[in-house]
Amino acid sequence: MPVEQQSRPRSSCPDSVPGQLVRQNRWVHETRAIPPIIPDTLCVTHPLPTTHSKSHSIPPYLHHRLFTITMAAETAASRTYTLNNGVKVPAVGFGTFANEGAKGETYNAVAKALEVGYRHLDCAWFYGNEDEVGDALRDFLAKTPSVKREDIFICTKVWNHLHAPEDVEWSIKDSLANLRVDYIDLFLVHWPVAAEKNADHTVKIGPDGKYVINKALTENPEPTWRAMERLVDARLARSIGVSNWTIAGLEQLLQFARIKPVVNQIEIHPFFPNTELVDFCFKHDIMPTAYSPLGSQNQVPTTGETVRGDPTLNAVAKRSGHNLGQVLLAWGLQRGYIVLPKSSTPSRIEGNFQIPTLSQEDFEAVQAVARTHRTRFVNMKDTFGYDVWPEDS
Ligand code: NAP
Numbered sequence: 001m002p003v004e005q006q007s008r009p010r011s012s013c014p015d016s017v018p019g020q021l022v023r024q025n026r027w028v029h030e031t032r033a034i035p036p037i038i039p040d041t042l043c044v045t046h047p048l049p050t051t052h053s054k055s056h057s058i059p060p061y062l063h064h065r066l067f068t069i070t071m072a073a074e075t076a077a078s079r080t081y082t083l084n085n086g087v088k089v090p091a092v093g094f095g096t097f098a099n100e101g102a103k104g105e106t107y108n109a110v111a112k113a114l115e116v117g118y119r120h121l122d123c124a125w126f127y128g129n130e131d132e133v134g135d136a137l138r139d140f141l142a143k144t145p146s147v148k149r150e151d152i153f154i155c156t157k158v159w160n161h162l163h164a165p166e167d168v169e170w171s172i173k174d175s176l177a178n179l180r181v182d183y184i185d186l187f188l189v190h191w192p193v194a195a196e197k198n199a200d201h202t203v204k205i206g207p208d209g210k211y212v213i214n215k216a217l218t219e220n221p222e223p224t225w226r227a228m229e230r231l232v233d234a235r236l237a238r239s240i241g242v243s244n245w246t247i248a249g250l251e252q253l254l255q256f257a258r259i260k261p262v263v264n265q266i267e268i269h270p271f272f273p274n275t276e277l278v279d280f281c282f283k284h285d286i287m288p289t290a291y292s293p294l295g296s297q298n299q300v301p302t303t304g305e306t307v308r309g310d311p312t313l314n315a316v317a318k319r320s321g322h323n324l325g326q327v328l329l330a331w332g333l334q335r336g337y338i339v340l341p342k343s344s345t346p347s348r349i350e351g352n353f354q355i356p357t358l359s360q361e362d363f364e365a366v367q368a369v370a371r372t373h374r375t376r377f378v379n380m381k382d383t384f385g386y387d388v389w390p391e392d393s
Contacts, residue, residue, distance in 0.1 A: 075117075081338065083262040084285040087185070087239050089153050091333055092353065093120035095291065095342030097127050102344075109344045110136035114144075114152075116353050122265075122291075122340045123156040123179065124190060125171055130156065130178035138180055154179065155186040155265075157243060158228075160384065161203045163194035163217050165227035170201065172236050187228065187237035188265060192249045193386050194218045210385025218386070221249075222256050229259045241265070243291075244388060247280045254284065263338070265289040267378050269328060271300065271307050273370035278337065288337040291378070294328050294352075298377035312369050316362045329355045331366040 079091040094113040098106045106129040110121065114136065123133050137154075141147060156179065162171040172187055194217035196204040206212045217224060231237040242253065243265035253261065264281050268274045268290035281288045295307025307313065308324060317324040325341065329352060332339040341352040358366070381387035 079333070081287055083239060083287055084260055085239055085262055087262070089186070089263075089287070089338065090118070090120035091338055092118065092329070092355065093122045093153070093155065093289070093338055093340040094118040094349075095340045096121060096123050096129065096133055097342055098129055098344065100128060104132070105344050106132035107136045109342075109349065111140060112346050112349045113353075114140040114147075116350050118349075118353060119151055120153040120338075121155065122289075123154065123175070124159070125157060125162070125175050126159040126190060130175055134178055134180040149181060153185045154181060155188060156184055157188040157190035159203070160191050160193050160195040160211065161197035162201070163189070163214065163221070163224040164197075165223050165230075167197065167201075168224060168227035169231065169236075172231055174201075176236065183235060184237045186239045186241055186263065187231060188241045188243045188263070189221070189224060189228065189245075191244045191380070191384075192218070192221065192242070192246070192388060193384055194221070194224065195384070206385070208385060210383065213384070213386050221253065225253060225257060229257075232259055239263075241286070243289075246388065247277055250280065250284065250286065260284075261286055263287045263289045265291055265340075267292050267376055268332065268337070269293055269295040269307055270310070270313060270331065270366055270370045271295055271305075271373040271375045272377065273373075275370075278335070282336070290332045290337055290339045293332050293339040293341055294325050296377050300373075300375045310369060312365055316358075316365045320356065320358065320362050322356050323351055325352050326355055327358065327362070327366065330358045331363065334358060334363055 080088045081091055082088055094110065096106055096110060098109070106127075110133050113121075121133060121137070123130050137149075137152065141149060141152075156172075156175045158168055158171040162168060172184060175184065176182060193211075194214040195211040196214055198204050204212045228237070228240040232240055239262045240259060241261040241263035242250070245253070245261075245264050245266075250261075250264065264277070264286050266274055266277060266288060268278065268288065269292055274288075278288045297306075299306045307328070313324055313327065317327045320327060322330070325348065329339050329341055333355060334357070343349045343352060376389065376392055379387070379389060379392065381389075381393075387393065
C-alpha cells in the first residue's frame with residue numbers, strides 16, 4: 001500500500017535582476033546581494049546546478065559528469081540548491097511520514113536526523129505528527145546553540161480539504177502551532193485535488209466512503225494559489241510550491257501565478273523516473289523534489305519486483321562499495337534535484353546522509369533501470385475518489 005495511504009490526520013520575491021538580486025526581509029538578517037545566477041554550463045566552480053536557466057535545453061542529469069567533479073569535495077550536509085526566488089534549500093531533506101499510531105517514532109527519527117546533520121525536514125499537516133517534529137526541533141535547538149532556527153529548512157503542506165482560501169491560512173497556522181515555529185520555509189499544496197471539510201477541519205467523507213471533491217477548486221486552483229501567495233506576503237511562508245502536480249496542472253498554474261511555485265514534490269525513483277515531468281520542471285525553473293526516493297516499500301503489482309530487490313541496482317551497490325539506499329540517493333542528486341529519504345532506523349538515517357558520487361558507469365547502470373520501468377507506487381485515487389493520473393490506469 002502506498003506509504004501515504006496508510007495515514008490520516010490526527011490534529012486538529014523578490015524581483016530578480018541577474019547579478020543584482022537584493023533582498024531585505026526577515027529571512028535574511030542583513031541586506032545583501034545574492035550572487036548572479038550562473039548558467040549550468042559555467043557551473044565548474046559552483047557546488048551543484050543552482051537555479052536552472054530559462055534557456056536550459058539539456059536535461060540537468062545529462063550534466064552529471066560536471067556535477068560529479070563539483071560534488072566530490074562536498075558532503076551531503078553542505079549541498080544546497082538555489083530556488084527560483086533566491087532561497088537556498090539543502091539538497092537532502094528528511095522525510096517525516098510515519099505510520100499512524102507509531103507515537104514517538106517521528107520524534108526519535110527527527111532528533112536523530114538533526115543530530116546527524118540533516119537541515120531540511122519534509123513535513124505535512126496530513127501526517128498528523130508535526131507536533132513530534134516540533135518537539136524534536138525545539139529540543140535539538142535548545143541543546144545545540146550553534147544551530148539556529150534559520151539554519152533548518154522546514155517544508156510542510158496543506159491537505160486537500162483545506163484548499164478554500166481561509167482554510168489555507170488556517171492550515172499553515174495550525175502547522176506553525178504544531179511545529180512551534182513562526183514561519184515555514186516552504187509551504188506546498190499537497191495534491192492538485194480539492195475536497196470538502198467538516199466544521200471541525202476534518203475531511204468530509206461521502207456515502208461512498210471517499211472524499212467529497214470540490215470540483216470548482218480542483219478545476220480552477222487560482223483561489224487556493226492566491227491564498228498561498230498571501231502567506232508569502234504575510235511572511236508566514238518564505239516560499240510556496242506544489243506537490244503531485246502534473247505538467248497540465250503546472251501549465252495552468254503558471255498562467256496566473258504572481259509568485260511562481262519554487263518546487264514540485266513528486267514521486268521519483270528508478271522504477272518511476274518521472275523524466276518528462278522532471279524536465280518540464282527544470283525548464284520552468286521549478287525544482288523537482290523526489291519523494292519515495294528509495295522506492296518506498298512497494299512492489300510492482302504485476303511482477304512483485306521491488307526497487308530494493310532489483311539485481312542491477314544491487315550490483316551497482318555491491319561494486320561501488322555503498323549500500324543501495326546511498327546509490328539511489330546519489331542517482332537523484334546527480335540528476336540535479338532534491339531527495340527526501342525517510343527512515344526510522346538510526347543506522348539508516350546516518351547512512352542515507354553519507355551520499356557518494358556515482359561513477360559514470362554506475363550512474364548509467366541506474367539510468368538503464370530507470371529507462372525500462374514505469375511504476376507509480378503512490379496514488380491515492382481510491383481514498384480521494386479522484387484520479388490525478390487517469391492515464392496510468
Ligand atoms: P522512501 O524514503 O523511499 O522509503 C522509506 C522506506 O525505506 C522506509 O520503510 C524505511 O524503513 C526504508 N529505508 C530507509 N532507508 C533505507 C536504507 N538505507 N536501506 C533500506 N531501507 C531503507 O519512501 P517514503 O517514506 O514514501 O518517502 C519519503 C518521504 O517523502 C516521506 O517521509 C514524506 O516526507 C515524503 N512523501 C511525500 C509524498 C507526497 O505526496 N508529497 C508522498 C510520499 C512521501 P525504516 O524507516 O524502517 O528505516
